[in-house]
Amino acid sequence: MKYLLAQAKRVDIDPAEAEQFKHALGRLRTLFAHNLDPSTTRDRETRDTCYAWFKNACGSRVPSDDQWEQCLEVLLDSALRYLMLAIEITRAIEQHADSESLSNLWKDRLSRTDVVVNYLGSLQRAAGDLGCEGLNLPQVRDRYSKRWGEVLSLVPASVNIEEVTSRHMEQALIAETSRLLPITAADVMEHLVLQPGEAVEVALRLGQVIYSLHPDLNRDSLLESLGASWKQLQR
Template structure:
């Protein structure tokens, strides 16, 4: 039995913090940028002496902040190491924390075969393993789950710490550290992407685009493009990807709706409105017209007696 599995949740939490500080100190000493694996987490340390259900939910969120937010780069880099690839329980713990945080903090709709169903199954399978129930309900169920979660978290950070120590002793240490540093240099804060989105949208004449909302919708795609590009100018690479995303977003949205056709062109609700929207889509794909310009192009077709076909330019 691992030393931290026999302890109370409070002892386990103290051990996790000790392990976290250890790995952060090691990575600061190893990397020329002195970047910690985790660093500071703004979410308060959970009170594991509180009501078990509340303590469990807050602990899951707190661990999520470590693995997916402050530790986003370092954790991913260390988990990609060959030695960790051969430890399925370590990789499953990281996925579990993500699933638990989603399950406990968001509304899910677990229909057959969809993503939410997978989240529920991941959580319920784990609860059944550690608490002998599909979903916890009693204080005892939640206490067992909290104890198991913190024990797994200690083992997770312990294994990542071993990876840092192995990198230090590796003959290819300098090359491995450079790869790690390269990932760090490409992990920009969100506000830097927001600025580029705003600039790109303005250059394209799309001043109504919300840069924060667009980046939030496409963050994974944009960050992935920055991670894998061979372009030395990361600013240029980021702009290329954002331009592509913005063009795709713009092409999906017409500047008019059926309501505009009804109210401005005097078309009665019905099939004709749908036909005109289809025609508007064809016109808009050829040129990014404004709302008024697009309605002007549609006007000749608005009369139900007008001949079918495209309006003249």
């Protein structure tokens, strides 16, 4: 389903309703399967999403006993439309001028479903290459592993999976290291007049090196030092 929804716009189909249903279904599952903590932002958002869904389905944010069946009917109807949209996308791919390459993307996706990547080992190598210190790599792995699994499953079989994995490891480490710096990516873009992209990552790496050598620098001093070093690199 994730693959099909990702191809929807390529075949001129709007996946918005299906994406909304998928999100709501996930939140409903969380509401009924876990004990929510209203003091946390994510759990409050989950609760509010479910309350809004109940209100739309049966007219009440907290359904009464005789309203649950109405909620079930709405849920099943949405699930049916979700399934029918998937079938519609599949048929559109079949008839698309680029159907062969779109089908090959799916084959590549299947070929990646059993790929096992040693995330911790890859993280350790990437951390060594970047000179990252002080990070809890198992925590980084746990925080990003689901996202990496989804991304890597879409990588074509013809692509070097190790190179792609290393790239994602480096991006995660840079993001985590940035949390430890007194400057943010937004600070870097504003101070160096950069657009979002690879240049910002390079600048943050440079900021990381400077800060590791001079950990007493505050935000303004680090940006000033980074700006001077960045100008030298551009010569």
